[in-house]
Amino acid sequence: MQRRNFLKWISFFSAGAALPNFLAACNAQPSVGTGAGENAASKPLTIGVQPWAGFLGQYIALDKDFFSAEGVTVNEEYFQVATDTNTALAAGKVDLAWVGVPDLMTLVAQAPTLKILMISDYSNGADGILGRNINRAADLRGKKVAREDAPYAKIFLGSYLKQAGLSEKDVEVVSLSASDAATAFAAGRVDAATTYEPWLSKTVEEANGQILFTSKDTNVIPNGLAASAETIASRRDDILKYMRAIDKALAFAKTNPEEANQICAKKLGITAAEIPPQLSGIRIFDVKGNQEGPMNLSSPYSLVKSLQSGEQIITQLGLISKPIDAASLVDDSLVKSL
Known part of the structure; x- marks a missing residue:
């Protein structure tokens, strides 16, 4: 069974601070949502996502309509398991997807231009x-x-x-x-x-x-937002708007934990009361956290260093046919421009 189908403990991390807590569940069903408003001018960005508390920015931004406030229309493809999200991303059926980075390292054999744009979370003791x-x-x-x-x-x-x-x-x-x-x-x-x-x-x-x-205080198991180089080039402005909305959602979660708990619980098919006790399992990064952590080579949370370590292991195990240039899997230009 896929890791994203299980309940996990999490803690919210942004720019070095612990934030509210959320829980992923396996009982949410595939769904389609839209965060669109009348002012969103461009064609929709289609986002692939599955039940996982680390992706709470997507859930909150959709519910609070932060996407249209930023001027971008978003259609959400809500998959039940991570493999379905991965397949849709590799096939170009979604523009962006929230994925497990180790999975992406094996997906590049099918879709060699895939890039990680920002990190949503690292496992932090779970x-x-x-x-x-x-x-x-x-x-x-x-x-x-x-x-x-x-x-x-x-x-x-x-x-x-x-x-x-x-x-x-x-x-x-x-x-x-x-x-x-x-x-x-x-x-x-x-x-x-x-x-x-x-x-x-x-x-x-x-x-x-x-x-x-x-996994506490490590960068071994990251999850994040991925897209192809072609999508990044053709939809760059919309992706930046999307990222701003995600960042706004994470800030909302910090200042409105009770409502954020309710939004996340509704999305994942559990009760809000089940969420707060599930603490300290993952470390979540907002835009500033990405700039200072995963997208910073000198940080202990460096994504490139995580990929380099993971690449050695999956090559040794025969999960990929040839070595991967870890740095080539990361496009940090968008998150660093915010």
Whole structure:
């Protein structure tokens, strides 16, 4: 199952500050919405998105009609799973899409001009690796390790193994969903498991294990806004308007957390009461946060550095046929111009 189909814990991050909290869910159904107003002059931008709390800027901007206020018409294609969003983006059926960056690294084989324009969020503690009688990465050599069969999970596990000079070839990988990986670990069927909240904290408490490694304060698992070079060239002004509306939505979430919770809950098919307790799992970036963090090579949240690290791992695993120039996947010119 896709990672975006599960409930996750999140915290809101902008320019170094923690903001309100939101929760992604898998029970939202595909839908189409429009953030259009009569003053929007150009043809619509079609946006692909799926249930994921990190994409709350899209949800709020659509609900509050911030897009038309910026002079851009937006049609939303709301997919149930990330793979459908990825397919639509690669096929050119949407102009922009909110995607997992590790997925994009494998998509460029089908659509080589795809670029990441801004980062929505990094996992910030929601993802982790559970272990039992494991003190360091080197201790996993020859052990059974469960992980989801998805690029993000392979990169995350690879990042930990790399600390000891290991790769997946040095362990026995068991492909399981995040929930099943946690269950297998609790039952003693595997020695370690890559999973995420709520299973991460719950399992470590119930299964006499420990958390070996988490995504907290890392740039290992990013998500963001992507488009083709052709779309960027032909719709640049509209994309800038779109980004301004997203930034306005994130500012709204900071100053109006209760209403933002309600908007997000309605979109994701859950209650507003379910949202606030789900804290500190992802780190969200607004425009200023992007400029200072992911789009800044000297930042610990540098997107290019994240891509470079991930590229080494997915090349080693054979997920891509040839190396990728990480910097070529990023177009930071738009967000830096805002």
